[in-house]
Amino acid sequence: MNTLIALVKNAGKLYNASKPHYEACKAAFIEAHAMLASRAAYSYYGDYFGNPVVHYNVFRLEAKAKAKAEVLVTRPVRPDLFLENAADFLQQHDAFIASLRNEPQSWTAEQKLTASRVIYTAVMSVACCYDLWRRSSRKTPGTFLEILIAGILQKLLPGSVFTKHVPLATFLPDDEIQATAGEEANLDDDSTSSEEASAGGGVSTDLVIGVLGRPGGIVVPLKITTRERIVQPFAHQRILDSACGVGVYQSLLVCMSETQLDDRTKTVKQVCVPGTIKLFQKYLAPLSGIYYCDIPQRYAADDMKGIISVKSVGDFFEDLSKFLAQHSSNRV
Amino acid sequence: MNTLIALVKNAGKLYNASKPHYEACKAAFIEAHAMLASRAAYSYYGDYFGNPVVHYNVFRLEAKAKAKAEVLVTRPVRPDLFLENAADFLQQHDAFIASLRNEPQSWTAEQKLTASRVIYTAVMSVACCYDLWRRSSRKTPGTFLEILIAGILQKLLPGSVFTKHVPLATFLPDDEIQATAGEEANLDDDSTSSEEASAGGGVSTDLVIGVLGRPGGIVVPLKITTRERIVQPFAHQRILDSACGVGVYQSLLVCMSETQLDDRTKTVKQVCVPGTIKLFQKYLAPLSGIYYCDIPQRYAADDMKGIISVKSVGDFFEDLSKFLAQHSSNRV
Numbered sequence: 219m220n221t222l223i224a225l226v227k228n229a230g231k232l233y234n235a236s237k238p239h240y241e242a243c244k245a246a247f248i249e250a251h252a253m254l255a256s257r258a259a260y261s262y263y264g265d266y267f268g269n270p271v272v273h274y275n276v277f278r279l280e281a282k283a284k285a286k287a288e289v290l291v292t293r294p295v296r297p298d299l300f301l302e303n304a305a306d307f308l309q310q311h312d313a314f315i316a317s318l319r320n321e322p323q324s325w326t327a328e329q330k331l332t333a334s335r336v337i338y339t340a341v342m343s344v345a346c347c348y349d350l351w352r353r354s355s356r357k358t359p360g361t362f363l364e365i366l367i368a369g370i371l372q373k374l375l376p377g378s379v380f381t382k383h384v385p386l387a388t389f390l391p392d393d394e395i396q397a398t399a400g401e402e403a404n405l406d407d408d409s410t411s412s413e414e415a416s417a418g419g420g421v422s423t424d425l426v427i428g429v430l431g432r433p434g435g436i437v438v439p440l441k442i443t444t445r446e447r448i449v450q451p452f453a454h455q456r457i458l459d460s461a462c463g464v465g466v467y468q469s470l471l472v473c474m475s476e477t478q479l480d481d482r483t484k485t486v487k488q489v490c491v492p493g494t495i496k497l498f499q500k501y502l503a504p505l506s507g508i509y510y511c512d513i514p515q516r517y518a519a520d521d522m523k524g525i526i527s528v529k530s531v532g533d534f535f536e537d538l539s540k541f542l543a544q545h546s547s548n549r550v
Numbered sequence: 551m552n553t554l555i556a557l558v559k560n561a562g563k564l565y566n567a568s569k570p571h572y573e574a575c576k577a578a579f580i581e582a583h584a585m586l587a588s589r590a591a592y593s594y595y596g597d598y599f600g601n602p603v604v605h606y607n608v609f610r611l612e613a614k615a616k617a618k619a620e621v622l623v624t625r626p627v628r629p630d631l632f633l634e635n636a637a638d639f640l641q642q643h644d645a646f647i648a649s650l651r652n653e654p655q656s657w658t659a660e661q662k663l664t665a666s667r668v669i670y671t672a673v674m675s676v677a678c679c680y681d682l683w684r685r686s687s688r689k690t691p692g693t694f695l696e697i698l699i700a701g702i703l704q705k706l707l708p709g710s711v712f713t714k715h716v717p718l719a720t721f722l723p724d725d726e727i728q729a730t731a732g733e734e735a736n737l738d739d740d741s742t743s744s745e746e747a748s749a750g751g752g753v754s755t756d757l758v759i760g761v762l763g764r765p766g767g768i769v770v771p772l773k774i775t776t777r778e779r780i781v782q783p784f785a786h787q788r789i790l791d792s793a794c795g796v797g798v799y800q801s802l803l804v805c806m807s808e809t810q811l812d813d814r815t816k817t818v819k820q821v822c823v824p825g826t827i828k829l830f831q832k833y834l835a836p837l838s839g840i841y842y843c844d845i846p847q848r849y850a851a852d853d854m855k856g857i858i859s860v861k862s863v864g865d866f867f868e869d870l871s872k873f874l875a876q877h878s879s880n881r882v
Contacts, residue, residue, distance in 0.1 A: 387826070449781055460832075498753075501788070
């Protein structure tokens with residue numbers, strides 16, 4: 219696990235220094251994928267009883283060291299999205315990366331599925347390793363997701379301007395703003411200072427993509443799963459709307475899944491909050507889209523259409539190019 | 551600890567059933583206070599290096615059962631606010647409760663300090679017991695705070711209308727809102743269902759106090775400490791402003807403290823986010839006041855004045871009466 223931790227930290231360090239970091243990300247998720255293959259068991263856990271029923275696997279680790287025979291399991295993993303075979307994963311990965319270079323204006327359904335699978339496999343590999351061997355670093359997989367997507371987008375949109383975190387406090391008129399220490403991707407173990415920095419260093423967005431010489435841009439909040447943090451992207455969008463005017467910034471929220479193991483019943487839940495999303499979309503500020511690798515069924519239901527667009531992470535790449543093109547042409 | 555858990559659950563049950571519950575709360579915090587006195591050591595932990603320096607204590611428990619001699623400690627406790635002596639606590643408690651019956655329009659500085667001390671002692675007693683003997687029920691102390699303050703306010707304002715949680719989704723125009731299961735105070739151990747209910751059952755406010763026959767009221771979000779949840783009361787106020795019009799609802803946020811142990815340095819931090827509060831106050835929606843038992847020094851600083859009023863929980867009672875009176879006279 220120390221190798222993986224070092225690789226993830228290295229990717230974060232390069233990212234924070236605004237140096238090319240995609241190869242470092244790749245080294246980390248390849249290591250994670252291999253670790254799971256060699257040191258954990260991958261098997262069926264239980265079903266999400268939706269329509270259709272969805273099967274979920276987990277990686278398992280028997281903790282031999284402990285007195286009682288506890289079995290440590292990871293978060294749920296969708297076997298139809300997770301590319302278990304290493305050669306298959308690498309091949310689809312390379313195809314996906316190659317397709318990015320062409321800056322495609324429209325993506326085929328197959329390309330979109332490949333994109334979702336590759337990103338899901340990369341992120342879940344790292345996340346599951348931390349689930350098994352480094353539970354204390356709860357926030358690191360989320361940070362890794364951000365670094366990885368940033369690396370991919372820099373390949374897809376070489377002409378765009380990337381900002382890591384826009385500190386929203388800069389929109390305050392006075393200059394009494396606290397020094398915003400610690401706004402870079404934090405890959406140390408979760409600690410007091412990490413929490414203090416993320417809260418106290420001022421609220422900041424995740425990735426922002428813009429066009430050179432034009433104000434505003436596309437905000438891309440990235441979360442492995444939203445949980446009670448679902449309010450954040452809507453609140454940030456509201457602040458941007460209030461401070462900069464409606465339409466200057468748009469938010470596209472990118473997530474992996476909303477799943478949760480139910481240990482008692484050995485089933486998987488998709489934790490969805492459709493009423494909350496409707497409420498925030500209407501009364502806080504509208505997001506321009508939400509994208510998942512493992513799309514929660516509830517969010518694909520009819521009553522959500524017309525309120526907010528919930529699509530796959532594969533669709534995200536296509537939509538992002540579209541929104542950026544609009545952004546370039548709309549504004550002076 | 552089972553006795554305390556049963557007492558806390560009983561108070562929650564009565565509260566959820568809208569039955570008189572203050573005596574049940576009192577039984578719980580008296581039990582908690584006695585448990586700490588008889589079964590834990592109470593002593594100096596470290597300082598918060600502010601101006602002035604503030605000393606903090608903790609309750610400690612030597613975990614004899616475990617192989618290595620770990621010492622379990624509670625959250626930091628301010629000895630100048632926590633009434634350690636049981637007789638003193640009871641006497642000040644009774645004086646505080648007696649003063650509520652007179653529905654005072656203005657409170658003396660001494661009455662305010664007594665109010666802060668009594669509430670701090672009651673809430674921290676329960677919270678510290680859960681820190682030592684029931685770490686898994688992380689959310690219960692926060693729920694207890696809500697139940698306790700609701701009980702006190704019902705004594706202070708017998709003519710007011712209390713609503714436990716206003717589900718904000720009712721402001722959505724359509725009727726497609728999910729059944730809002732689980733919106734009552736949840737005193738079971740933290741569990742999947744609890745999280746799902748609090749998120750998925752629709753966003754709801756904490757306590758709302760209104761005047762019979764008039765729309766709107768005073769929202770009282772209650773948090774032992776805010777941390778990354780500081781966005782919630784501002785987001786809720788924004789939704790209420792958007793849905794009902796500005797001025798119909800006002801929010802008064804009530805908290806215990808913003809302290810955090812630093813185990814490495816044996817000091818205490820006051821985790822403050824002044825830039826975030828300024829940002830939310832300006833661009834999300836303004837709160838009408840924030841009240842603490844243990845007021846963070848940073849929030850009492852000059853640059854916060856004029857942006858938001860941060861005062862003691864003793865001041866809260868006076869201000870609440872004032873805001874309610876305004877509310878009655880302003881609206882038809």
